Amino acid sequence: xxxxxxxxxxxxxxxxxxxxxxxxxxxxxxxxxxxxxxxxxxxxxxxxxxxxxxxxxxxxxxxxxxxxxxxxxxxxxxxxxxxxxxxxxxxxxxxxxxxxxxxxxxxxxxxxxxxxxxxxxxxxxxxxxxxxxxxxxxxxxxxxxxxxxxxxxxxxxxxxxxxxxxxxxxxxxxxxxxxxxxxxxxxxxxxxxxxxxxxxxxxxxxxxxxxxxxxxxxxxxxxxxxxxxxxxxxxxxxxxxxxxxxxxxxxxxxxxxxxxxxxxxxxxxxxxxxxxxxxxxxxxxxxxxxxxxxxxxxxxxxxxxxxxxxxxxxxxxxxxxxxxxxxxxxxxxxxxxxxxxxxxxxxxxxxxxxxxxxxxxxxxxxxxxxxxxxxxxxxxxxxxxxxxxxxxxxxxxxxxxxxxxxxxxxxxxxxxxxxxxxxxxxxxxxxxxxxxx
Numbered sequence: 001x002x003x004x005x006x007x008x009x010x011x012x013x014x015x016x017x018x019x020x021x022x023x024x025x026x027x028x029x030x031x032x033x034x035x036x037x038x039x040x041x042x043x044x045x046x047x048x049x050x051x052x053x054x055x056x057x058x059x060x061x062x063x064x065x066x067x068x069x070x071x072x073x074x075x076x077x078x079x080x081x082x083x084x085x086x087x088x089x090x091x092x093x094x095x096x097x098x099x100x101x102x103x104x105x106x107x108x109x110x111x112x113x114x115x116x117x118x119x120x121x122x123x124x125x126x127x128x129x130x131x132x133x134x135x136x137x138x139x140x141x142x143x144x145x146x147x148x149x150x151x152x153x154x155x156x157x158x159x160x161x162x163x164x165x166x167x168x169x170x171x172x173x174x175x176x177x178x179x180x181x182x183x184x185x186x187x188x189x190x191x192x193x194x195x196x197x198x199x200x201x202x203x204x205x206x207x208x209x210x211x212x213x214x215x216x217x218x219x220x221x222x223x224x225x226x227x228x229x230x231x232x233x234x235x236x237x238x239x240x241x242x243x244x245x246x247x248x249x250x251x252x253x254x255x256x257x258x259x260x261x262x263x264x265x266x267x268x269x270x271x272x273x274x275x276x277x278x279x280x281x282x283x284x285x286x287x288x289x290x291x292x293x294x295x296x297x298x299x300x301x302x303x304x305x306x307x308x309x310x311x312x313x314x315x316x317x318x319x320x321x322x323x324x325x326x327x328x329x330x331x332x333x334x335x336x337x338x339x340x341x342x343x344x345x346x347x348x349x350x351x352x353x354x355x356x357x358x359x360x361x362x363x364x365x366x367x368x369x370x371x372x373x374x375x376x377x378x379x380x381x382x383x384x385x386x387x388x389x390x391x392x393x394x395x396x397x398x399x400x401x402x403x404x405x406x407x408x409x410x411x412x413x414x415x416x417x418x419x420x421x422x423x424x425x426x427x428x429x430x431x432x433x434x435x436x437x
Contacts, residue, residue, distance in 0.1 A: 132146055
């Protein structure tokens with residue numbers, strides 16, 4: 001623990017000096033859901049006109065954020081690796097380098113005080129908050145406290161710049177009361193500055209052409225195509241990126257053309273080819289009640305011979321975790337799923353709720369962990385199934401997707417968490433299983 005704190009302090013100091021030397025424009029993104037997708041969309045848009053660096057992978061915490069600012073990769077457990085980080089930083093301080101004009105930084109908030117730490121050394125030019133949900137509720141106690149912590153980002157935006165807020169989330173839009181910054185809102189509701197309507201998607205899973213919508217802003221309406229996107233909630237990420245682009249004086253039509261290249265990250269509701277003509281909705285990077293409801297809503301919209309839902313536990317939800325899992329029952333029934341495979345201690349509560357609700361026992365399966373599920377899942381699914389796979393990061397649900405891929409050798413390119421270090425790490429039962437069950 002002492003070594004970790006020492007490393008954080010050194011990296012924070014290095015990042016501070018880097019920011020003071022180069023003065024990049026900083027766009028910071030926070031929220032419970034959709035941070036990474038929003039970061040990607042903003043980066044895509046701004047890269048049209050600026051040199052941009054974004055938070056890569058999970059570089060969104062006390063270690064990753066400074067590394068993004070420095071422009072170096074983690075040294076891991078290697079002293080030599082951390083010496084390399086130091087020399088990368090030293091070179092940038094002593095020699096002229098082509099430093100990014102804009103940094104797009106994802107700020108992950110897991111515990112109280114995290115945002116204060118980031119704001120202690122990162123000056124914010126544009127703050128973006130996506131959505132507030134019960135992710136990490138175990139450490140905050142209430143969703144209100146989560147919103148309060150994330151709202152500190154918006155309070156830190158100077159009055160000469162912009163706060164970009166999700167108009168559809170009442171907790172997010174309330175953050176405008178805590179800032180003197182110029183407010184830009186986005187969403188699907190009347191009243192948002194950047195509003196999407198007439199959303200269209202091809203529901204034929206075999207011939208999907210992505211999604212399209214009409215963008216309304218300042219009395220103008222322009223069509224936007226997202227040929228690589230299959231879920232409505234990604235429209236929010238695109239809308240926030242449009243708002244940031246406009247805040248930075250980019251052309252609206254050019255922005256709309258640029259976002260056509262937007263695609264979801266590995267593990268974030270991607271449609272992948274499975275074996276035997278199956279289609280996989282891989283959403284295995286993480287899970288919260290909000291994102292799981294959204295994934296089930298996406299599944300509901302598609303036409304397929306048979307739908308299968310494979311869900312792993314949603315972690316860090318606190319003492320009400322069992323109730324949160326049971327609350328998924330109606331959404332699963334509405335999705336049209338004919339087979340449900342549940343994985344983890346909390347998901348046993350959902351299995352019982354489904355059974356009580358009349359879901360056929362022969363089509364309902366429960367496994368204690370992803371290891372046992374991987375062994376059996378191939379015998380449960382069948383040709384041409386449309387299969388949604390989702391769970392919290394600690395549940396390692398991408399292993400199940402890998403079993404069902406058309407070509408498992410493609411896993412390194414298509415799935416999340418494919419570093420050799422991560423793949424070699426065995427599944428470890430979450431500590432909270434013992435605390436909360």
